Amino acid sequence: MSQGASAGREATISFDPGRMRELERASRRENLGRAWYKFSRNPLSVAGLAVVAAVILLAVFARYATPYPRDAGAFVDFAHAKLAPSVHHVFGTDQIGRDILTRVVFGLRSSLLMAVLVLVLVVPPGVFLGLLAGYFRGTWVDVVIMRVTDVFLAVPPLILALAVASVLQPSLWHGMMAVSLMWWPWYTRLVYGLTSQLRNESFVAAAEVNGASLWHILFREILPNTVSSVLTKMSLDVAWVIIIGSMLSFVGLGVQPPEPSLGSMVADGARYLPDQWWIAVFPALAIVVVVMGFNLLGDGIRDLFASEQG
Amino acid sequence: MNGAPLLSVADLKKHFVVGHTRVPRRAPIVVRAVDGVSFSVAEGETLGLVGESGSGKSTVAYTTVGMYRPTSGSVVFQGEELFADGKPRPQHLRKAIQIVFQDPGSSLNPRHTVKEILSMPLRVHQRGKNRVEQVARLLELVDLPSDFMYKHPTTLSGGEKQIVGIARALASDPRLVILDEPTSALDVSVQAKTISLLLRLQRELTLSYLFITHDLSLMRNVASRVAIMYLGRTCEIAETVEFFRNPLHPYTQMLLSSIPVISEAEAELKPRKVISTGEIPSPVNVPAGCSFHTRCPFAMDVCRRVDPVMVDGAPGHQVRCHLYPKKQEGA
Amino acid sequence: MAESRAVPLLEVRDLHVHFAVYGGLLKVLDGVSLVVHRGEKVGLVGETGCGKTTMMKALLRVLPSSARIPAGEVLFDGRDVLAMSRRDLSGLRGRGISMIFQDPTAALNPVFTVGEQLETVITHSAAAAGRRVSRRAARRQAEASLEKVALADPERLLHSYPVQLSGGMRQRVCIGMALATGPGLLIADEPGTSLDVTIQDQILRLLQALVNERDASVILITHTLGVVREMTERVYVMYAGNIVEEAGTGRLFASPMHPYTKGLLQTVPRLTGGGIAAGIPGRIPDYLSPPTGCRFHPRCPFAMEVCRKNKPPLFHVDNGHDVACFLYEGSASKGAAS
Numbered sequence: 001m002s003q004g005a006s007a008g009r010e011a012t013i014s015f016d017p018g019r020m021r022e023l024e025r026a027s028r029r030e031n032l033g034r035a036w037y038k039f040s041r042n043p044l045s046v047a048g049l050a051v052v053a054a055v056i057l058l059a060v061f062a063r064y065a066t067p068y069p070r071d072a073g074a075f076v077d078f079a080h081a082k083l084a085p086s087v088h089h090v091f092g093t094d095q096i097g098r099d100i101l102t103r104v105v106f107g108l109r110s111s112l113l114m115a116v117l118v119l120v121l122v123v124p125p126g127v128f129l130g131l132l133a134g135y136f137r138g139t140w141v142d143v144v145i146m147r148v149t150d151v152f153l154a155v156p157p158l159i160l161a162l163a164v165a166s167v168l169q170p171s172l173w174h175g176m177m178a179v180s181l182m183w184w185p186w187y188t189r190l191v192y193g194l195t196s197q198l199r200n201e202s203f204v205a206a207a208e209v210n211g212a213s214l215w216h217i218l219f220r221e222i223l224p225n226t227v228s229s230v231l232t233k234m235s236l237d238v239a240w241v242i243i244i245g246s247m248l249s250f251v252g253l254g255v256q257p258p259e260p261s262l263g264s265m266v267a268d269g270a271r272y273l274p275d276q277w278w279i280a281v282f283p284a285l286a287i288v289v290v291v292m293g294f295n296l297l298g299d300g301i302r303d304l305f306a307s308e309q310g
Numbered sequence: 311m312n313g314a315p316l317l318s319v320a321d322l323k324k325h326f327v328v329g330h331t332r333v334p335r336r337a338p339i340v341v342r343a344v345d346g347v348s349f350s351v352a353e354g355e356t357l358g359l360v361g362e363s364g365s366g367k368s369t370v371a372y373t374t375v376g377m378y379r380p381t382s383g384s385v386v387f388q389g390e391e392l393f394a395d396g397k398p399r400p401q402h403l404r405k406a407i408q409i410v411f412q413d414p415g416s417s418l419n420p421r422h423t424v425k426e427i428l429s430m431p432l433r434v435h436q437r438g439k440n441r442v443e444q445v446a447r448l449l450e451l452v453d454l455p456s457d458f459m460y461k462h463p464t465t466l467s468g469g470e471k472q473i474v475g476i477a478r479a480l481a482s483d484p485r486l487v488i489l490d491e492p493t494s495a496l497d498v499s500v501q502a503k504t505i506s507l508l509l510r511l512q513r514e515l516t517l518s519y520l521f522i523t524h525d526l527s528l529m530r531n532v533a534s535r536v537a538i539m540y541l542g543r544t545c546e547i548a549e550t551v552e553f554f555r556n557p558l559h560p561y562t563q564m565l566l567s568s569i570p571v572i573s574e575a576e577a578e579l580k581p582r583k584v585i586s587t588g589e590i591p592s593p594v595n596v597p598a599g600c601s602f603h604t605r606c607p608f609a610m611d612v613c614r615r616v617d618p619v620m621v622d623g624a625p626g627h628q629v630r631c632h633l634y635p636k637k638q639e640g641a
Numbered sequence: 642m643a644e645s646r647a648v649p650l651l652e653v654r655d656l657h658v659h660f661a662v663y664g665g666l667l668k669v670l671d672g673v674s675l676v677v678h679r680g681e682k683v684g685l686v687g688e689t690g691c692g693k694t695t696m697m698k699a700l701l702r703v704l705p706s707s708a709r710i711p712a713g714e715v716l717f718d719g720r721d722v723l724a725m726s727r728r729d730l731s732g733l734r735g736r737g738i739s740m741i742f743q744d745p746t747a748a749l750n751p752v753f754t755v756g757e758q759l760e761t762v763i764t765h766s767a768a769a770a771g772r773r774v775s776r777r778a779a780r781r782q783a784e785a786s787l788e789k790v791a792l793a794d795p796e797r798l799l800h801s802y803p804v805q806l807s808g809g810m811r812q813r814v815c816i817g818m819a820l821a822t823g824p825g826l827l828i829a830d831e832p833g834t835s836l837d838v839t840i841q842d843q844i845l846r847l848l849q850a851l852v853n854e855r856d857a858s859v860i861l862i863t864h865t866l867g868v869v870r871e872m873t874e875r876v877y878v879m880y881a882g883n884i885v886e887e888a889g890t891g892r893l894f895a896s897p898m899h900p901y902t903k904g905l906l907q908t909v910p911r912l913t914g915g916g917i918a919a920g921i922p923g924r925i926p927d928y929l930s931p932p933t934g935c936r937f938h939p940r941c942p943f944a945m946e947v948c949r950k951n952k953p954p955l956f957h958v959d960n961g962h963d964v965a966c967f968l969y970e971g972s973a974s975k976g977a978a979s
Contacts, residue, residue, distance in 0.1 A: 020442055020459065027423070027460035037663035202417035203427075206478065209375050210431045211404045220430075224421035362837035363808070467924060468689065497688035497864050502908035503920030524838050527910040531917050554912065568842035569912065570867025572894055576912040586839035589807055 038304055045300025051293030059109035071098035072106040074258045082276050092278035094269065100278060103260035104286045110255055111262055111290070114176050115241040119234055121180045126187025127230060131218045133188065134195025146192065149185040157182035158247065165253035175254040179244055183237070190233060194226045228305030235298030239291040246287055262287050314389065315350035316518050317374070317486055322347045322383035324369050328594070341593045343369040345542035346383070348620075351486065356512070356519040358533030358550070360526060360565070364593045365539040367522045368412075371488045374520065375409040387486065405435050408479040412491040414471035418463040424449075424474055425459040431481040452477045452507060469500035473507065480511065488520045493528070505532060526569055527576075530554055538562050541593060541601040544620065548627035558629040560584055560606045583607070600632065608633060648719050650826055650858050651677040651700075651738075656713030658692075658699055660928075667928040669695050671882040671936065672713070674955075677826065682852065682859045684869035684890065686905075687879035690925045693862050695882075697828055699723075701734055718825070732769040735762065739824035741848075743831040745811035749803040755814055756799030759783035759821060766822040786817035791847060809840035813847065820851060826858045834865065845872060866909055870894055875961070878902050881926050881936040884955065888962040898964040900941045935967070943968055 040046055063069050067090075077097030085092040091100035133145035161178035168174045198204060199222065207217050246263030248254035255261035262283045269280025324344040331337045344366040351357045361367040372378050374385060376392070376399040385392045387407060392399065411417035418427055428445045438444055446456040452473050463471055472492060479487050489508070493501040505528070512519060521533055529536055530550060537547040538559065546559040557563050563584040571577055588605040591597055597604050603613040612632050621636045623629035658670035669692045677683050687693045698704045700715055702722065715722040717737055725733065742748040750758060760779040767774040774782075780799070787795035790813040803811055812833060819827060832848060833841030849872055852859050861873055869876055869890065876893045878886040878901065886899040897903045904921040923940035926932050932939050938948040947967050955963040958972055 017442065020446075020456070023457055024460050031462070034663045202411040202413060203419040205377060206409075206411065206417060206475075207430055209377060209404065209409060210434045210482065211399070211401055212430060212434050216430070220426075221419055225419070227421075362839060469924075498866065499688060499905055499908045499921045501920075502910075502918045505917045506919050509917065525910070526838075527912050530912055530914055531910045551914075554914075564839055566912075568839045570842075570845075570865060570871055571912055572866045572870050572906065572909055573911065573913075579912050586842045589809060590837060590840070 035304060039300055042300060042303060044296050045303065048293050048296025048298075048300055051289060052297050055108055055112065055290050055293060058105050059112045062105050062109045066099075066102040066105050068099040068102045071102045072260055082272070082279070084276075085278055091282040092276075094265075094279045095272065095276075100265075100282050103265060104262070104283055107260040107262040107265060107283060108286055108290060110172065110259065111242045111245055111287075112238075114172060114179075114245045115238040118176055118180050118183060118241050119237060121176075122183040123187055123230065123234065126184035127191050127223070127226070129184075130188040130191025131195050131222060131226075134192040135199050135214075135218060135222065137192075137196050137199075145188065149188045149192075152182065152185045153189075155182070158244065161244065161248060162251070162253060165248060170253045170256060172255045172259075175245060175248045179241060179248075183241075186237075187230065187233070190229060191226050194229060195222055198222050198225050228301070232298050232302040232305070235294055235301055239294040239298075242287065242291060242294075316353045316355075316388060317351040317520070318384075318386040319350065319370070319374070320348050320384045320386075322370065322373065322385060323381045324366075324373055324378055325381045339594060342542050342596055343593055344373070344380075345596075347539070347542070347544050349537050349544065349547060351518050351520055353485075353518055354512070354516050355535065356521050356533045358529040358536040359520060359522045359539060360524060360529055360536060361522075361539035362524055362565075362590055364541055364590050366542040366593070367539050368490055369542075370539075371409060371490045371520065371522055375407055375488055376404065401435070405482040406485045407488070408482060408484040408486070409488040409490060410472070410475050410479045410492050413495060414463075414468050414475060415495075417475050418471055420463055423460050423462055424466075427463075427474060428478055428481055431478055435482040448477045448481055451480065451511070467500070468496050469504055472496060472504055476504075476508065476511075480515070483515075484517070486518045486520065488522070490522045491524070492521075494523065494525070501528070526554075526565060527571070538565070541591065541596050543601065544630065545602070546623075546627075546629045546631075547620075548624075552624070552627055554579070556624060556627070557581065558623045558627065558634060559631050560608055560633070561602050564605070649676045649716075650679045650681075650718060651675075651860075652714075652716040653696070653700070654714040654716070656696065656699060656715065657711050658695055658704070658713075659709045659711060660705075661707045661709065662929075665929050666709075668931055669882050669928050670699070670713075671931070671952075673879070673882065673884055675877055675884060675887075677858050677860060679825070679858055680856045681875065682861065682873045684873035684876040685860055685862045685879060686864065686866060686869055686876055687862075688864050688905075688925070690881075691879045692882040693879055694830070696879075697740070697830060697860075697862060700828070701738060701740065702730055728769075731765075735766045735822045736769060736824060738826045738828060739819040739822060740828045741812075741815050741819045741830065741832055744835050745808065745815045746803065746835075748815050749811060751803055754800055754802055755787075755806070756780065756783055759786055759799070759814075759818055762818050763821055782821060786821040787814070789820070789851065790814070790817040792817075807840075808836050809844060812836060812840075812844050816844070816848060816851070820855070820857075823855070824857065826860065827852065828860045828862065830862045831864070832861070833868075834863070848872075866894075866906065878905075881931065882928070883936055883952075883965060885937065885965045886963065887955070892959075892962055898958065898962070898969060899937075899966050900943055900968075901937050935965075 058065055075098055079097065080093050081095055081097040083089055083093040089099050089101065091104060094100055094103070129145050133142045136142050157179070160182055161175065164178035165174050204217060204221050207221050245254055249261040249263035250267045252264070254263060257264065265283035266280050269283065272279050322344055323346055326341045326343055327338045328341050329339045331339060347366070347370060349357060359367045359370065369378065373380055380393055387403065390403070392403065425442070425445050428448050429441050432438065432441060432444050445459055449456050449458055454470070454473060466474070492508070493504050496504060508519070509532070511517060523529060533550050535547065535549050536553045538545045538561065540561050546562050557566055563581040564586050567580045567582065567584055568586045569580065571580065584607055591601070591604060599615045600613045600618055603609040606613065610632060618630045618632050619636065620628050620630045621634060623634040653673060653675045656670050656673045660667040660669060673696055685693050699710065700722065710723060717733060722733065760776070760783050763779045763782050764774050783799060784795045787798055792798055792810060792813050806814065829848065833844040836844065845868065861869065863869055873890050876888060876890050877884050878899065880901045886893065886897070886902050893902065894906070897906055907918045908920055910917060921940055926936055926939070934950050935948045935953050938944040941948065945967060953965045953967050955965045956969045957963050958969050
């Protein structure tokens with residue numbers, strides 16, 4: 001601070017750290033309140049949030065929330081096979097006597113787990129590369145990163161996932177790896193576009209003029225402005241990963257039996273249609289509901305951030 | 311305070327290549343944003359830089375603050391040539407020359423709080439543990455309550471945002487502050503408050519301002535000297551009072567006659583002979599000869615062919631126009 | 642000078658507009674009344690946040706869904722605008738009332754040519770009047786509009802996209818679009834503010850000429866006092882959702898009465914010099930919980946006890962000069978405000 005300025009003003013400043021902290025808390029509360037108000041304007045977004053919250057809770061507490069947790073493992077009970085939905089088995093039982101409700105919940109859990117793990121693997125490098133490429137747009141950094149991205153985008157994801165999964169042992173992990181390999185370029189592209197625009201904003205120029213480090217500019221100035229789009233995409237992507245995971249297990253390349261997986265449950269149950277419809281329909285319904293939930297939540301997140309930028 | 315100016319710009323040029331013409335010639339399409347501009351700013355003074363779109367005034371600002379490298383010409387600050395070598399600008403110069411941007415909406419990161427915005431230059435230029443206290447002092451300097459620290463720019467008014475921008479520029483304790491249309495986006499009463507603050511800060515901190523605007527009424531009351539720019543060149547430079555009493559260049563007269571004023575006394579001052587006509591040419595296609603001849607009511611044959619040079623139209627009053635031919639050879 | 646004619650073209654009576662937001666109700670417009678007679682050019686002066694844009698949106702019924710109108714009337718040519726059906730409204734917009742927006746770039750659709758946009762406006766407004774216009778006729782009218790706004794080579798311009806035009810040309814196109822439908826009332830929102838000052842001068846002179854030629858009424862909304870002085874006959878000054886002063890233009894500048902108006906005029910930098918005023922202390926009120934009584938009282942150097950308690954009505958001080966300020970309660974002539 002300039003000597004001239006502070007000299008005359010030392011006496012007048014009254015600075016209270018406690019009050020500052022209180023203000024900070026109050027300001028955060030207000031922002032949250034405002035965000036919730038905006039989000040809750042749309043009942044569909046709230047519905048999406050409710051579904052997602054319910055699914056997450058069920059997935060975490062699967063062991064305690066389901067009536068027959070042992071049915072999620074190797075279990076056989078032909079005496080109670082193919083029972084229609086009843087009070088004892090709300091979704092009925094499958095062809096070897098396992099409770100479908102329990103298996104659906106555990107199936108949701110493994111789908112969700114796969115989605116979370118894929119996103120955790122995919123989002124950080126994807127976003128980082130996008131930031132670099134966008135900020136250095138027009139230079140070799142941009143060219144190298146984006147052309148590599150293009151190569152990955154050119155390969156059809158499901159086919160590559162099938163190829164990888166069939167070469168390696170079929171398992172949930174290999175399926176995830178395959179999907180992850182395909183997913184990161186979308187984030188790079190998204191963040192690349194956003195960064196290319198953001199770097200022309202005056203607030204970025206202000207940081208550059210002051211000689212702020214590249215790290216500061218990329219991660220403290222530009223990244224926070226991409227968060228809204230990235231979060232929206234992540235929410236919608238969970239839905240996509242669940243579908244792709246289900247597709248993989250439908251063709252037998254994802255989670256292996258006896259572990260429950262929504263896709264394989266639908267595949268197994270398909271041959272019992274239409275008489276024992278519940279074996280295939282409830283897992284399929286579960287997929288629909290969880291996908292819808294994440295889609296609605298994603299839309300809600302997008303709308304939440306959209307008007308702020310207007 | 312010595313006699314040498316704080317900032318001295320000599321024959322500054324900044325050209326941008328924005329594309330190429332079609333094959334086979336593939337000639338570069340060049341925008342001559344700044345095409346030979348010279349001026350100086352003394353310590354504690356405010357130099358006003360006036361111009362419309364395409365005048366190059368913002369490019370001059372951005373070059374001076376280090377965002378662009380000049381195509382040619384020299385910029386000397388406190389005796390130091392700013393663009394001597396190809397290296398990035400050293401930290402002590404970044405501290406000393408700061409800028410306040412035009413649009414308060416985009417000059418503050420919408421995702422940051424005021425505290426984060428003001429911490430950025432503090433962190434870069436100073437050590438110091440107590441960031442919160444430093445920010446509070448900065449806010450106090452610009453007459454904002456310390457409560458503002460945790461607000462986001464979206465909850466601030468235009469005037470308040472601009473004041474935060476000013477505080478950010480002052481965080482590094484600069485000597486020269488470039489103000490790029492600092493109040494153009496603001497209402498007139500907010501403008502008055504902001505300008506009053508800027509003038510007070512100038513007195514208290516002995517700052518020099520390069521004040522860029524298109525508002526001549528504002529310039530009349532803020533700048534000690536005024537320079538008019540058109541299509542990348544300066545047309546006229548003079549001390550403020552002399553400038554408004556005796557505008558020489560036809561473009562200056564056109565600017566003055568276009569300003570809406572609120573009193574008869576001011577209306578009297580507006581030149582009547584030069585009314586605004588024509589479009590401002592694009593800097594990609596600068597007219598030959600004197601770049602203003604396409605709109606000038608006094609255009610002569612020589613104006614279409616020869617580019618005039620800057621001469622003394624009156625003592626301490628430079629103008630670049632064929633109406634005022636060079637009187638003597640040499641200084 | 643305003644001539645009293647039988648039925649004013651536009652009459653706004655005691656309009657209140659609120660917005661439902663996080664934290665409650667934003668009580669923006671607090672009982673605004675104004676009148677525009679046929680052929681009259683009226684200025685509406687106010688700074689950002691005073692509610693002038695809200696009022697214009699209310700006139701054209703383009704307020705967002707969070708808006709509520711708890712009281713007030715808007716009468717255009719004697720008809721109640723707030724109660725109009727969609728069909729009548731689309732006839733009103735464009736033909737009865739036309740608007741020129743502040744930013745011509747944002748007002749023009751970048752993916753359609755100038756000609757297409759003009760023709761759309763012409764055919765739609767004709768359809769709303771129950772007439773059909775052939776494409777050739779619409780094109781001819783479009784070309785004529787461009788000529789009217791002094792654009793060179795209108796034939797070529799019709800096929801150009803807005804991005805190919807300069808800012809001044811775009812503003813002329815917008816003016817052409819607004820006038821093409823022959824509106825009775827033109828609302829110009831900060832015309833030319835986004836343009837260079839020499840171009841703005843040309844645009845304003847053009848606007849003046851065109852408006853005079855067809856004797857249209859104009860509401861000129863702006864915060865630039867110089868423009869109001871040069872282009873209007875009567876001025877309303879607005880602050881925080883209220884009309885605080887109304888007078889003939891010359892009179893307002895010569896002898897402003899309301900403390901806000903006086904403060905505002907003081908802050909305008911003069912070409913004749915005189916330095917920079919300190920500005921009006923304080924900031925515009927929070928519409929969530931606006932000040933009691935007169936909304937300007939927290940910032941007013943002359944605030945009295947009554948100002949905190951009661952909202953001042955418009956006092957009719959002199960011929961055609963009304964002020965909403967208790968300082969003038971005594972000098973108000975008998976009879977209601979005009």
